Amino acid sequence: MGWSTAALDDVVAATPAARKSHRAPATPAGSGRFHRLEVIGAGTFGVVYRARDRRTGEIVAMKCLRASDFAAEVSALEACSGHPSIVQPRASGHLGSEAFLAMEFVGPTLRYVMKHVRFGRRHTELEVRLLMRQLCAGVRWMNRLGLMHRDLKPDNVLVDSHGSLKICDLGLSCSMADGPPYSNPVGTRGYRAPELLLGCTDYDEHVDSWALGVMMAELLAGKHPFHGRSDTEHLGEILDLLGTADIKEWSGYDGRRLPGGCQPGSFLRNKFPCPAEARIKGPPTLSEAGFEVLSGLLRCNPEKRLTAEQALKHRWFKEANPRAAKS
Known part of the structure; x- marks a missing residue:
């Protein structure tokens, strides 16, 4: 309507x-x-x-x-x-x-459900795949229309009585038709992509992809992966986890000194080990296909980051799931 x-x-x-x-x-x-x-x-x-x-x-x-x-x-x-x-x-x-x-009228926010209904309990990989398929589909539609949401987070996702998701609060959305520069800072700390934290105004729909990756990690772990109280702290946490090599390959990187431990490699797999290597009551497990999606969305270099459309074409989303097929 x-x-x-x-x-x-x-x-x-x-x-x-x-x-x-x-x-x-x-x-x-x-x-x-x-x-x-x-x-x-x-x-x-x-x-x-x-x-x-x-x-x-x-x-x-x-x-x-x-x-x-x-x-x-x-x-x-x-x-x-x-x-x-x-x-x-x-x-x-x-x-x-x-x-x-x-x-x-849809229902409560995904944040509310995560905090007050599930009480921080992790979602299974099957549950996360279903939820991420819906979120990626919504973002893909926006991006195809030339729109960036720019404030994706669980607070801006609603959950209906059947457990299906709907993206809301498009108040910070922006058309890419006129091209950059775009406003920055924008969005919510904790979900801002590295290029935003570095002050970039020539960004694109990949900022939405990053936020999808953060939400995917949050759903799997039952908690947010980053807790920095400033943009510098937040960027430092990202680079501590994902390493500096990727961001330094970005054409927009200006050579500035980066915060954090500055190790080149990523430790993301350690946070989400494959099921065969998991310990009892250890970190949340994630299959190889699922990790390819997560790590593809959480690329520090936006030029190598998956878009929502690319993510949905990944084999992880091709696995049979009757409910997902309807979304």
Whole structure:
């Protein structure tokens, strides 16, 4: 479904008091298309409500933004409309100084599920393959449309009642049609690619591939692989794990001194050993095919990093999986 401008005059803006109390403001009967039921998220961007569409009865997620300009997110969601692994738009508009987006209601974030449902338990390789297939499919679709998401992370992935995933929050998405330079810094620390941490503004869809690799590692291990509190610390952790040889082969590397231990080789396989070499209660195991995908996404050199489309063509995703075949 595309964007509905007819909802412009029907939506009641959230009040500061409602945001403070995290309670949905009262909506007089018949005065609005969307009846807000409860707050399901809040932050510096604004507030997200669970709401009911009075016209259709559908439960939706209604994002009320303080920013006056959200054209990029609207455009990106509209372009991606119809893909099963990307949240679907329902309506958009402005009322006063606030903007709103109404989208299909999916469920909790992947971050919430990892932390509060699984309590940090690792996902099996089979589970990760299913989840990564959906995420890569969504990112592939965006990239084919000439879009970069630029803020992929478990907080921006929703999980429905069947366990299927949908990418959301395209507010930092960017069209590659006009070419670089692109904004930097962008995205969330912990998921930023090495080229972003080095200040590059001539990047491309490979920044999304890196974030996919970090999420894959996080799903397998049950915890985030990097914890740096600054970009320098974060880059140092990446290079400690993956080595410096790869980034030094990147055409954009300017020869600067790199943080971290500066060993040339990668220790990634040590963190995700093959099943035959695994110890009881040791690191999470990963098959050779699975490791090829993980290490391909986590290449420090973006010129050698797998794209989402290339990753999906890998033999790891070709293994029979009825649920994955439907995504």
